[in-house]
Amino acid sequence: MNKLNPKSPAPDIPRRTIDIVNASLKRRHAQERRFRWIGAFAVGLGLAFVVLLFADIVSKGYTAFAQTYIRLPITLSTEVIDPTGTRDIAAISGANYNKLIRDALYQQFPEITDRSTRRQLNTLLSVGAPDLLREQVMGNFALIGTTSEIWVLADDDIDMLMKGYIDRTSAQEERRVSDETIGWVTQLEQQGRIAKHFNTIFFTHGTSREPELAGIAGALMGSFYTLLLTLILSFPIGVGAALYLEEFAPKNRWTDFIEVNINNLAAVPSIVFGLLGLAVFIGFFGIPRSTPLVAALVMTIMTLPTIIIASRVALKSVPPSIREAALGVGASSLQTQFHHVLPLALPGMLTGAIIGMARALGETAPLLMIGMIAFIVDIPSGFTDSATVLPVQIFLWADSPERGFVERTSAAIIVLLAFLFLMNLAAVLLRRKFERRW
Amino acid sequence: MHAWMLILLLLALMTVAYQFGIKRAIRRAGGIAKISTLHSLPSYYGLYAALWAGIPALLLMGLWIGFQDQLVTSLMTAHLSADMLAGQSEGQIGLILNDIKNLATGNIVSATVTPEVQAAADQFARLQQMSVWAMWLAVLALALGGMAYAWHNTTPQMRARNRVESIFLIVMVICSSLAILTTLGIVLSVLFESLRFFEMVSPLEFFFGIDWSPQIALRADQVGATGAFGAIPLFTGTLMVSLIAMLVAVPIGLMSAIYLSEYAPRNVRAVAKPIIEVLAGIPTVVYGFFAALTVAPMVRDLGAAVGLEVASESALAAGLVMGVMIIPFISSLSDDVINAVPQSMRDGSYALGATQSETIRRVIVPAALPGIVGGILLAVSRAIGETMIVVMAAGMSANLTANPLDSVTTVTVQIVTLLTGDQEFDSAKTLAAFALGLTLFLVTLALNIIALSIVRKYREQYE
Numbered sequence: 001m002n003k004l005n006p007k008s009p010a011p012d013i014p015r016r017t018i019d020i021v022n023a024s025l026k027r028r029h030a031q032e033r034r035f036r037w038i039g040a041f042a043v044g045l046g047l048a049f050v051v052l053l054f055a056d057i058v059s060k061g062y063t064a065f066a067q068t069y070i071r072l073p074i075t076l077s078t079e080v081i082d083p084t085g086t087r088d089i090a091a092i093s094g095a096n097y098n099k100l101i102r103d104a105l106y107q108q109f110p111e112i113t114d115r116s117t118r119r120q121l122n123t124l125l126s127v128g129a130p131d132l133l134r135e136q137v138m139g140n141f142a143l144i145g146t147t148s149e150i151w152v153l154a155d156d157d158i159d160m161l162m163k164g165y166i167d168r169t170s171a172q173e174e175r176r177v178s179d180e181t182i183g184w185v186t187q188l189e190q191q192g193r194i195a196k197h198f199n200t201i202f203f204t205h206g207t208s209r210e211p212e213l214a215g216i217a218g219a220l221m222g223s224f225y226t227l228l229l230t231l232i233l234s235f236p237i238g239v240g241a242a243l244y245l246e247e248f249a250p251k252n253r254w255t256d257f258i259e260v261n262i263n264n265l266a267a268v269p270s271i272v273f274g275l276l277g278l279a280v281f282i283g284f285f286g287i288p289r290s291t292p293l294v295a296a297l298v299m300t301i302m303t304l305p306t307i308i309i310a311s312r313v314a315l316k317s318v319p320p321s322i323r324e325a326a327l328g329v330g331a332s333s334l335q336t337q338f339h340h341v342l343p344l345a346l347p348g349m350l351t352g353a354i355i356g357m358a359r360a361l362g363e364t365a366p367l368l369m370i371g372m373i374a375f376i377v378d379i380p381s382g383f384t385d386s387a388t389v390l391p392v393q394i395f396l397w398a399d400s401p402e403r404g405f406v407e408r409t410s411a412a413i414i415v416l417l418a419f420l421f422l423m424n425l426a427a428v429l430l431r432r433k434f435e436r437r438w
Numbered sequence: 439m440h441a442w443m444l445i446l447l448l449l450a451l452m453t454v455a456y457q458f459g460i461k462r463a464i465r466r467a468g469g470i471a472k473i474s475t476l477h478s479l480p481s482y483y484g485l486y487a488a489l490w491a492g493i494p495a496l497l498l499m500g501l502w503i504g505f506q507d508q509l510v511t512s513l514m515t516a517h518l519s520a521d522m523l524a525g526q527s528e529g530q531i532g533l534i535l536n537d538i539k540n541l542a543t544g545n546i547v548s549a550t551v552t553p554e555v556q557a558a559a560d561q562f563a564r565l566q567q568m569s570v571w572a573m574w575l576a577v578l579a580l581a582l583g584g585m586a587y588a589w590h591n592t593t594p595q596m597r598a599r600n601r602v603e604s605i606f607l608i609v610m611v612i613c614s615s616l617a618i619l620t621t622l623g624i625v626l627s628v629l630f631e632s633l634r635f636f637e638m639v640s641p642l643e644f645f646f647g648i649d650w651s652p653q654i655a656l657r658a659d660q661v662g663a664t665g666a667f668g669a670i671p672l673f674t675g676t677l678m679v680s681l682i683a684m685l686v687a688v689p690i691g692l693m694s695a696i697y698l699s700e701y702a703p704r705n706v707r708a709v710a711k712p713i714i715e716v717l718a719g720i721p722t723v724v725y726g727f728f729a730a731l732t733v734a735p736m737v738r739d740l741g742a743a744v745g746l747e748v749a750s751e752s753a754l755a756a757g758l759v760m761g762v763m764i765i766p767f768i769s770s771l772s773d774d775v776i777n778a779v780p781q782s783m784r785d786g787s788y789a790l791g792a793t794q795s796e797t798i799r800r801v802i803v804p805a806a807l808p809g810i811v812g813g814i815l816l817a818v819s820r821a822i823g824e825t826m827i828v829v830m831a832a833g834m835s836a837n838l839t840a841n842p843l844d845s846v847t848t849v850t851v852q853i854v855t856l857l858t859g860d861q862e863f864d865s866a867k868t869l870a871a872f873a874l875g876l877t878l879f880l881v882t883l884a885l886n887i888i889a890l891s892i893v894r895k896y897r898e899q900y901e
Contacts, residue, residue, distance in 0.1 A: 021791070028793055035795035039697025042690045046714040046769070049762045053717075056732050057724070240613035248607065249614070262617045267816065267886040268879065269823020271850050272624060275875040278857065279627035286507060301620050308617070334603045362721025365825035365850070369857050391723045398727045398830060406731065413724050420719060 057417070061410025067199035067212065068159040069151035070124065070188060072104040076137065078145045087141055097130035097137075101152055108193070109184065117180075124184060126153040128213040132201075151197065156211040156404035161185060162196060165403055176403075202411065206377045207393060211404025214397070216412050218379045222292055222372075222387030223361060229296035229383055230303060230360050235353050237300070238307030239342075242349070245308070246315040247337055266305035273302045274369030282370060289371035290386045298366050303356035310352020314345040347434030354427040358420050364391040390416050441503060444574060448495055448581055452488040455585045459487030462592045478599035486591075486598045489605055490584035495577045502573045510565045511535060517561055518554075538562055628879060631872035638866045639667045644873060646670065650836035650847075652856060652867045667870055669877070671836035675846030679757045679828060680821040682842060686761025688814060691768025698769070699776045700798055711773070718766035726830030729759035734831055741843060749845040751833040757842070760827050767817045775809030775896065776802060808896040815889035819882040825850040849874050 078085065081095040102122060112118055126132075129152045136150070137143050157176050160166050166175050168182055188194040205215030249255040277298035281287045287294045318341050326336040367373075372392045380387035388396070390412065397409040463483035467476045476483070515535065534555070541551060541559035592598075636644070647668015694714065698707050734755035741748030748754070779802050787797040803810070833845030834855060856871040 028796070032793045032795045035798070036697070036701055039693050039701055042693035043697050043702070043710055043714070045690050046694050046717070046765055047710060049765070050713055050716055053720070053724075053728055053762075056728060060731075237613045237616060240610045241616065244607075244610035244614045248610065258614055258617055261621050263890060264883060264886050265617055265620060267819060267882065267890075268624070269819075269825070269850070269882055271823065271825045271853055272628070272875055272879050272882075275853070275857075275872060276620070276624045276627055279631060279872070280623050284627075285504065304617065304620070308614075332599065332603060334606060358719065362719075362723070364721065364723040365829075365854070368829075368854050373858060391721050394723050394727065395826065395830070398723075398730065409727060413727060416721065417724070420721070424719065 057410050057413050061407055061412075061414045063163045064202060064407040064411035065199050066163075066196040067201065068154040068162045069195060069197050070154050070158075071149050071151050071193045071195070072101065072108065073147055074100055074104040074133070074150045074152075075147040076100060076143050076145065081137065081144050087144075089138075092141075092144075093134060093138060095134075097133045101125060101129055101133060108188070108191075120178070120180065121184065123155055124158055124181065126155050126212045127210060128208070129153045151195075153201070153212055154194070156402060157181075158185060158194075159212055160403050162194065163407075165407075202408070206379050207375065207388070207396070208377065211400075211402050211408055214405070214408055216390065216393060216415060218376060219388050219390045219393035219412070220415075221379050221381075222295075223389040225292035225380060225383055225387065226295045226299060226389055227357055227361060229292060230299040231353065231357060233296065233300040234303050234307055234356065235349075238304055238353070238356075239311050239349055241304070242308045242311030242315060243337060243342070246312045247341070248333070262305050262308055266309065269365075270302060270363055271365040271369070273298050274366030276301070277366060277370045288384060288386075290374045290376070290388070291384050292380065292387050293383045294370050295367055295372055295387075295389065296383070298370060299360040299363065302363065302366065303360050306356040306359065307349075307352050310355065311345070311349040314348025314352065315341065317348065318344045344436075347430055351427045351431050354423050354430070358423040358427075361423070362391055362416065362420060364395055367392050368395070390419075441499075444499065444577060445496075448492055448499075448577070451495075451578075451581050451585070452492040455491035455588065456484040456488040458585070459484035459588060459592060462487070462589055463594075463598070466592055467594045475594050477595060477597050478602075482598040482602050483592050483596075485602045486596075487585060487588035489602065490588040491581045492584075493605075494584050495581035498580050499573065499577045502569075502576070506566075506569050506573070510562065510569055511539075513565055514538070514558060514562045518558055542566070624879065628872050628876045631869050632876040635866060635869035635873045638869070643667060644669055644870075648838055650852075652852070652870055665866065667866065669849075669874065671838040672847060672849045672852055672874070674838060674840075675753065675832070675836070676822055676848040676850075678753050678840070678842060678846055679760060679832060679848055680818060682754060682757025683760035683764055683821045684814070684818060686758055687764035687768050687817060690761075691765045691817075692772050692810065694765070695769040695772035695776060696798055696803075699773050700794065700802070711770075714769060715766045717763060718770075720763075722763065722824060722826035723830070725759050725763050726826040729755050729827055729831035733759050746843060748843045749833065751831060751845045752843050753832060753846045754842045756828050756831040759831065760821055760824055763824070763827065764817045764821060767820060768813055771813030771816065771893075772806070772810050775806040775813070775893075778809070778897065779805045806896075808892050812889040812892035812896065815885050815892070819885035819889070822885075823850065823878060823882050825854060829854050849878050853878070 077100070080100060081097075082088070082092055084091060105121060105125065106112070106118065109121060112121055132153055133150065154162075157166070158181075161168070161177050161182065162185070166177055172179050185194060201213060202215045204217050205213060206218030207216075208214040245255060245258065249258075277294060281294050281297050282289050287297070322340050322344065323336050326340045327333070331339065367389060372388050373396060374386060374388065375396075376386050376388055378385070394409055394412050394416065397405045397412065460480045460483060463476055463480045464470055464473060467473055473480065515531075538555055538558045539562060541555065542563040644667050647666065648670045649666040649668045650671050651666050694710075698711055702710065730751075734750060734752065737752055737755045737758070738748045738750055783801055783805060784797055787801045788794075792800065828848045828851050832851060833847050834851065835845060836847050836852075837844055839846065853871045853874050856867055856874075
C-alpha cells in the first residue's frame, strides 16, 4: 500500500514511510473509534430489543393479575336456593342465582325502576357471576338463609374502566361504556363497593368468550400432558440413539446418512412437522386430533434431534479412560456404557432434554395443523381429551377483538415466559452442579 | 378398561418375571453357593425373563390397537343389511358408518335414528367391547407365555447376558433409525399429497402463476368459483419479509458479535452475550403478538406522520420483528467462527502496524467469511420457515408487490390458513398446502445442506 518509489518524489520534500503513516494516523484512529462505536451500538440495540420486548409485554399484562369485583349484600334466601330445606344438591345447583344477584344490585340503586335502565344496570356484572355464586354456595351450605356481603365479578368493560383503559372524559360515542354506567361505577366507588382483587379465575378456569371469565388452566394442563408424554417418549429414544451413534455404530455410509439426517431435521421448519403429523398421525393412523397424544408425537419427532445432539456432546465429554478402565476389569461393552459412561453423561443429557422441552413448550405452528386451536372450555384430564396448549391459547386470544383479551394475552405470555425461564434456570443449575472438568 | 391400565399391568408382570428369573437361575445353578456356575450374573436372567414377558405382549398390544378400529368397522359393515347400503355412494356409506359410531359412543348423530342404525350401533358397541376383552386376554396370555418360555429356557449354560445385550443393541439401532423414518415420513407424506395436488393443478401454473386465490366455490354459480393456484405472490412475499429480516439481523448480529468477541471487556461480554441470546429462546408466538400489537401500529403511525400510507399488516412490521428474532442466530454463529480464527493471524496483522478495526475488517472477517456466510444461510432458512410472526402480523391477501409498506402473505401463512379448521383431504385447497409444504421443505433443506457443508469445511480449515 505504502510502496514508495525513492526516485519519484521531488527532492525538496523528503518523504519517508513514517511520515505517510503519521499523516494517516489521525484518520485511521478516527476510523477505529467509529468502528468501535458501531459495534457498541449494535450490542446496545440488541439489548434494547430485549428490554423493549419485556417492558412491552409486562406493561400490557400485569393488570390482568387483578380483576374488578363489586361487593353486594346478597340475600341467599332459603326459598330460592333450597325450597325443600333438605340440602338437595340438584335443587341447590339448579337455583336461580341470577335473580339473587340482580335483586341485590337493584337494592343498591333503588331509584332505577324502569326495565330498560335496569337491563343496562345488569351489564355491570359478568354473565358468569351467577355460576361463581353457585360454586361459592355449593362449597359452603352455611351461607344459605343468610344475607352476606359477597364480591361479585364485574363485566370486562367495567374492569377496563377501573383499570383506566377506557378514558372517562372522552366522548360517549368513542367508548364502550355509557355515561350512565360511569355514573353508577363512580357511585359504587364512593361507597367502597367496587375494588380489584387478585385474579384467581385466570389460573383456575378454562378459556371463555368473556374476557373476565377466561383463564389459562385448560391450556396449562394441555401443555403439561403434552410435555410429559413428549419427555417420556423422546428422552429414552434420544439417549438410545445417541448412545448407539456415539459408542457402538460402525463408521459407514449408513451411520453417516443417519448423522446428516439428524442435523438436517434439527433445521427443518417446525410447520413441516405439523404437516407430517396431519398426514401421518391423524390421516394415516387415525389418532384423534386436538389431543395431547398427537401433539406429543409431533413434539417428540421435533425435539428428538435436539436431544440426540446434546446427548452425543455429553457422551463425548466423558473421557476414554473411564471406558478403558471398565473394559480392563472385564466389563462387557454394554456394561461399560450403562454402568459407567451413561451415569457420567446423564446430567448433560438431562440439560439437553430440558432445553428441548422448553422449545416444545413454546412451539405453536405445528400444533395449529393438528387441530389444537379448537375452542375448548373444559380442562383436559388425560392424554386423549381434547385440549389446547399455552402458546396456542395466546395465539387465539391475540386474535380476539375485546380489549380485555389484550391484557390476558400478555399475562398468559408472562406465565409462559416464567415457565421457560424456570426450565432454562434448571438446565443451567444442573449443568453447573454436575459439570466436571476431567 | 383403559389401555394405560393394561400397560401398567404388563409393567407389573415384567417386575414379577424379573424376580422369578433371578430366583430360577439361582435354583438351577444349585443354590447361592454355586452361583459361580452360572454363565451370567443372576440379574441378566431376570432381565431375560422380563423382556420375554414384556416385549412380545407390548408389540401385540400395539398392533391390536392399531388395527382394532378397521377390523371392528368391517365386521359391523358386513352385518349391515344390504338394502341399507344399496345404491349409496362411498361418501354416503361413510356418513352412515360415522353415525353408527357416534350413536355407539353417545355423541350427536346427524341423521334420524332408525331401528336398523340403532341395531348396528349396538352391534358396534358389542364388537368393540369384545375386541377390548379379547385384547386383554391375548396380551396377558402372551406375557405369561413369554414368562413360561423364559422360565423353561433358564439353565446355567444359557448365555443370558449376551442375549439381553443383543436385544438392547437392537433397540438402540431402532431408536437411531427413527430419524431416518421421520425424514422419510415427511418426504412421503408431503410428496404423496403434493402429487395428488399436481394432478388437479399443473406444476407450471403452481410455480409460475401470479394469481393466488385458493377459494373453491361451494356452488357452481358463485363468484370467483375457479380458484387460482399461482404461488409466485407467496414466494415474493416470503422473500420480501425474509429480506427485511436479514437487513435488520445481519448488520446488528454481525457487528455485535465482532464487538463482543474483539472489543468488549470480559465482564461486559459475560453479561451481554446471554442477554442477547434470550431473544432466541422467546417463543415465536410472543414475537407475533409483539409485532401485531406494538410494532405494526407503530410503523403505521410513523408512516402516517411522514405522509406514507402503510397497511396495518405491513411486510415491514413482520420483517422487523423477525429480524430481531434472528439477531442471536447470526451473532452466536458469527461469534463462534470469529473465535475460531487463530490468534496468530491477529498478531501478525498487529505486528504490521494495523489498527484493531483494520485487523478485523481486512484479516478476521475475510478469514471467517465462509463460516459467517454459512450462518447467514442458516438464518435465511430459519426466516423462510418462520410461521407465527407472519401469521399474526403479515396479511392473508396475496399481493404481488415490491412495496414493503404493503400487506403481503407468505408460504407459511397460506399453509396455516388452508389447513386450519375441519376439511377433507381431497380438495385442491387443502392439497395446495402440502405442495407449499413440499416447496418449503426442499428449499430449506437445500439451504441447510449448503450452509452446514460450508460451516464444516471452514471448521476443518483451522483445526
